[in-house]
Amino acid sequence: MTHDTVRVRFAPSPTGAIHVGGIRTALFNLLFARQRNGTFVLRIEDTDTERSKPESERQIFDGFHWLGLSWDEGPDIGGPCGPYRQSERTTFYTDALKKLLANGRAYPCYCTKEELEAERRAQEEHGQAPFYSGKCRNLTAEERSAHEKGGKVPIYRFASGAGTVIVEDMIRGKVEFLQEHLGDFSIARSMTEPLYNLAAVVDDAAMRITHVIRGEEHLSNTPRQMLLSHALGLTLPHFAH
Numbered sequence: 001m002t003h004d005t006v007r008v009r010f011a012p013s014p015t016g017a018i019h020v021g022g023i024r025t026a027l028f029n030l031l032f033a034r035q036r037n038g039t040f041v042l043r044i045e046d047t048d049t050e051r052s053k054p055e056s057e058r059q060i061f062d063g064f065h066w067l068g069l070s071w072d073e074g075p076d077i078g079g080p081c082g083p084y085r086q087s088e089r090t091t092f093y094t095d096a097l098k099k100l101l102a103n104g105r106a107y108p109c110y111c112t113k114e115e116l117e118a119e120r121r122a123q124e125e126h127g128q129a130p131f132y133s134g135k136c137r138n139l140t141a142e143e144r145s146a147h148e149k150g151g152k153v154p155i156y157r158f159a160s161g162a163g164t165v166i167v168e169d170m171i172r173g174k175v176e177f178l179q180e181h182l183g184d185f186s187i188a189r190s191m192t193e194p195l196y197n198l199a200a201v202v203d204d205a206a207m208r209i210t211h212v213i214r215g216e217e218h219l220s221n222t223p224r225q226m227l228l229s230h231a232l233g234l235t236l237p238h239f240a241h
Helices: 020-035 054-067 090-102 113-125 141-149 196-206 216-232
Strands: 007-010 039-042 106-109 155-158 164-169 173-178 186-190 211-213 238-240
Touching (some): 020 054, 020 211, 155 216, 164 238
């Protein structure tokens, strides 16, 4: 993996006031970029339309400015890789989802919340970690059509495989995840509503992010994002948690 210029990002969701942990993560990214004469990008991840609010976005801007921190590209100042709000980047995600569906790495899932909850309870009763079994993966076109005629609206899932995903983390070293434990994870609520992992992968590639530096709580997202990147033919950034 080679990159010419360091590009990092801080990508908060405008669902409330920014907290000190977020500022800490942003500061790590900013210092890393400044040390290497790189670029610090601010991206607003506002795909959660019910919780995202303009006033929360303004609080993020104001909090950074109050601390004397600034970015090189972002929704308020623009840049070569915009737009920098995910709500304005829907076509990017739809195109990626279409590609995953076309190459067989994603599929529509028609399971109801009640069916998924029953599956989760059964797994827990047998001492298994909860994950989606993939029962909608091999539905025929006729079966999918029947579900939709019956009024079921699908979400979309990534078709995981077998084997180990190895994360080479700049801080933690080699971390291994079994794909079987990831299950067929959900990636979109609809063709125009991506979930976090799909949107982050698409945007990191489109914005040419070279290093993803974030809190340890995101480490479990990394194997999913790596699988999505490979399936879409995208270049992986370096990860540091």
